[in-house]
Amino acid sequence: TAPGTDYRAALARAQGLPDRMARSLGLASAMIAWLDRDLEAALAYVRESRRAGQGTEGRRLVLNYVAKTDPDRALALAGELAVTREERSFYNEFFDRLAKRDLPAALGRLVQVPAGESRANALRAVADVWATADRSAALAWAQRLEPAERAVAVESVLVAFVAEDPLRAMQLAQENLSGPPLYRTLTAALQKLAPTDPAAAGAIVDALDAAALAESVLD
Numbered sequence: 001t002a003p004g005t006d007y008r009a010a011l012a013r014a015q016g017l018p019d020r021m022a023r024s025l026g027l028a029s030a031m032i033a034w035l036d037r038d039l040e041a042a043l044a045y046v047r048e049s050r051r052a053g054q055g056t057e058g059r060r061l062v063l064n065y066v067a068k069t070d071p072d073r074a075l076a077l078a079g080e081l082a083v084t085r086e087e088r089s090f091y092n093e094f095f096d097r098l099a100k101r102d103l104p105a106a107l108g109r110l111v112q113v114p115a116g117e118s119r120a121n122a123l124r125a126v127a128d129v130w131a132t133a134d135r136s137a138a139l140a141w142a143q144r145l146e147p148a149e150r151a152v153a154v155e156s157v158l159v160a161f162v163a164e165d166p167l168r169a170m171q172l173a174q175e176n177l178s179g180p181p182l183y184r185t186l187t188a189a190l191q192k193l194a195p196t197d198p199a200a201a202g203a204i205v206d207a208l209d210a211a212a213l214a215e216s217v218l219d
Contacts, residue, residue, distance in 0.1 A: 063078050075113065078091065088117050089121065095125035099126045099129035110123065126153075130157070131159065131161075138157045142156075155184065
């Protein structure tokens, strides 16, 4: 993009495109060009858009752009800019990438994430990555978390157990979970077990609350 480009005008033109794909590509191209040239000006525009209830795509672009070079600033900005459920998915993406590259760094940065859905997204991402590499270590970590966060992390870790050992997953779920997280995990494990050992799966279903299991599938 030329040095004299009016980025606000370029973004406005892209926003007016009728085709959704063309609109997304146009917005991304204009915003990335602006970020490359003047990060602070682009960030000021995104803040204005947020106050006006606009600019979801721009906010996600800014967060992912900053995360490449300054993860701590990206997390600080996410606390300010990630205000919708879609935008809070940034935490999944951020912690998935970071945990795959540097798990201790990802664990250390969890404290920078606001409580609630944002923290849950981050915990799930870290748990998923860690459990893929070492599900026993990941489970031990998840079990040590505060009660408000433990169920989210344990349920995510048990996904790896379901894939490898559904019977063990059910045992651990009943020891560590309750309510919907428990029944979601039990249901997933039974679905994994049934094709290879239908008798065992049937016996387990008979011993469990069938109504709660059915409800968990719809939850």
